[in-house]
Amino acid sequence: MLEGGTDLLYRQALATGIEPLLEVQVWQENEMLEDDLTILDGSISATLISRVARTCTINVHEDLYPVEEDGLLNPYTNRLKIYAGIKFGDGNEFRWQVFGGRITTATLNPDGTCTIQGADRAYEVSGAAFTTPENSSVGAGVYSEFQRLITDGVPDALFGTSDTFFQVMPLLTWEHDRAQALDEIATSIGAFWYPLANERFVLRRYPWTVAGDPVVTFSDGDDGTVLGTTVVRDRTRIFNQITLTGERLDGTAPVFSTQTDLNPDSTTYALGPFGIQNKLIQLNTPSTLDGARDAANAYLRRTTALTETWAFQCIPDASLELGDVINIEARGRTNVIQVVSNFSYPLGVSGVMGVTCRSQVIGALENV
Numbered sequence: 001m002l003e004g005g006t007d008l009l010y011r012q013a014l015a016t017g018i019e020p021l022l023e024v025q026v027w028q029e030n031e032m033l034e035d036d037l038t039i040l041d042g043s044i045s046a047t048l049i050s051r052v053a054r055t056c057t058i059n060v061h062e063d064l065y066p067v068e069e070d071g072l073l074n075p076y077t078n079r080l081k082i083y084a085g086i087k088f089g090d091g092n093e094f095r096w097q098v099f100g101g102r103i104t105t106a107t108l109n110p111d112g113t114c115t116i117q118g119a120d121r122a123y124e125v126s127g128a129a130f131t132t133p134e135n136s137s138v139g140a141g142v143y144s145e146f147q148r149l150i151t152d153g154v155p156d157a158l159f160g161t162s163d164t165f166f167q168v169m170p171l172l173t174w175e176h177d178r179a180q181a182l183d184e185i186a187t188s189i190g191a192f193w194y195p196l197a198n199e200r201f202v203l204r205r206y207p208w209t210v211a212g213d214p215v216v217t218f219s220d221g222d223d224g225t226v227l228g229t230t231v232v233r234d235r236t237r238i239f240n241q242i243t244l245t246g247e248r249l250d251g252t253a254p255v256f257s258t259q260t261d262l263n264p265d266s267t268t269y270a271l272g273p274f275g276i277q278n279k280l281i282q283l284n285t286p287s288t289l290d291g292a293r294d295a296a297n298a299y300l301r302r303t304t305a306l307t308e309t310w311a312f313q314c315i316p317d318a319s320l321e322l323g324d325v326i327n328i329e330a331r332g333r334t335n336v337i338q339v340v341s342n343f344s345y346p347l348g349v350s351g352v353m354g355v356t357c358r359s360q361v362i363g364a365l366e367n368v
Contacts, residue, residue, distance in 0.1 A: 001215045002096045002197070005319025010094045011216070013086055014315050015223045021093055022347060023083040024058065026072055033072060037064075040113060041348035044082065044099050046197075048207075048322050048341050051179050053194035054120040056082060056099045058347060065114040066106050073116050075103045080118045084318040084345065096318045098345060100199035121154065121195045126179040128153030134181070136172040142185055145169050146193060146203045149185075153178050160200035163210075165189055167291070184283050188291065190298025197321065207323035208339040208358045209301040214327035218314060218355075221329070225315040227352055229330045232309045239279035239303040240268040244296035246283055257292035259300045268304045279303065307359045310338050316346055316353040325360060 004010065026034040042058035058080075066074040081100045087093035101120040108114050137145055142165050150157045167189055174181040186193045186203060193203045220226040240261040245254055258278075260270045270276050281299055310328055320343060328336040338357035345353050
């Protein structure tokens with residue numbers, strides 16, 4: 001959760017109703033061109049399961065369509081920074097950056113509006129492909145390599161607080177796709193790489209497999225902010241057996257590892273009534289049997305953690321962040337621990353926030 005999001009005054013104000021705060025800025029490199037763009041409506045979508053973690057869509061009057069290539073909202077040079085929160089009658093406010101990234105598309109619509117779309121800085125990393133085959137920094141820590149690959153493609157990139165990793169890089173060669181190289185590094189250590197709302201890149205473990213206490217409670221009671229909930233149990237994306245292959249381009253013999261949920265106390269126990277669901281993962285990064293086993297086990301933890309999904313609509317909460325551990329009290333249930341994996345934040349004077357979560361599953365595979 002963004003700093004200040006657990007403040008009691010803020011949480012109470014959300015539940016009782018308060019004037020929303022929204023500020024849309026337009027930037028070109030380090031120069032702010034507009035500090036409070038007038039928009040009609042829009043939304044921000046955030047997810048942990050996409051390279052581009054955050055996208056935004058805003059609708060403005062058709063007069064703001066960039067008729068000239070250097071117009072204010074042109075998709076060639078300009079960026080958006082969006083801040084949201086709440087404000088009080090006395091002028092005090094809670095305010096957070098909820099999006100930062102390039103304008104990618106400007107569309108003039110037949111109804112007299114213009115739709116502007118933007119993508120976070122992972123979009124720039126994806127665009128900065130290798131122009132020649134790229135070798136890894138052998139022996140470097142995976143976090144150092146993560147930083148190097150990003151700054152080589154996006155020189156002005158900034159970094160936030162990441163988890164600590166001790167793995168080192170083997171000899172690898174990547175052909176073209178810089179983002180794919182980062183995907184492979186992250187997957188091999190059970191992590192995601194993505195920019196935060198403040199545009200700083202992080203490398204963090206799958207949050208639903210990491211122990212953590214809830215930072216805040218969302219409830220549907222009289223003093224709560226939850227407006228409606230959907231609860232799902234689904235086996236189609238659960239895999240309790242992972243076969244991982246590490247096949248590198250330097251001629252090194254491939255390594256293989258199959259990791260299976262063999263914990264009899266686990267719901268997804270492979271020898272129990274759940275049955276076996278196997279998924280094949282192919283990576284270039286693992287170069288040793290131990291590395292392949294660790295990567296397969298990390299992926300196994302990720303794919304067996306999806307035991308129950310809660311999705312809910314709530315009063316817009318600008319402080320919510322991907323990976324937050326939250327407690328849900330709704331539908332007569334209490335102490336439902338979930339981890340935020342996706343959300344959609346409305347931009348405008350009305351609208352509700354949609355949040356999708358995953359179960360926090362800790363220690364389920366200790367016997368693997």
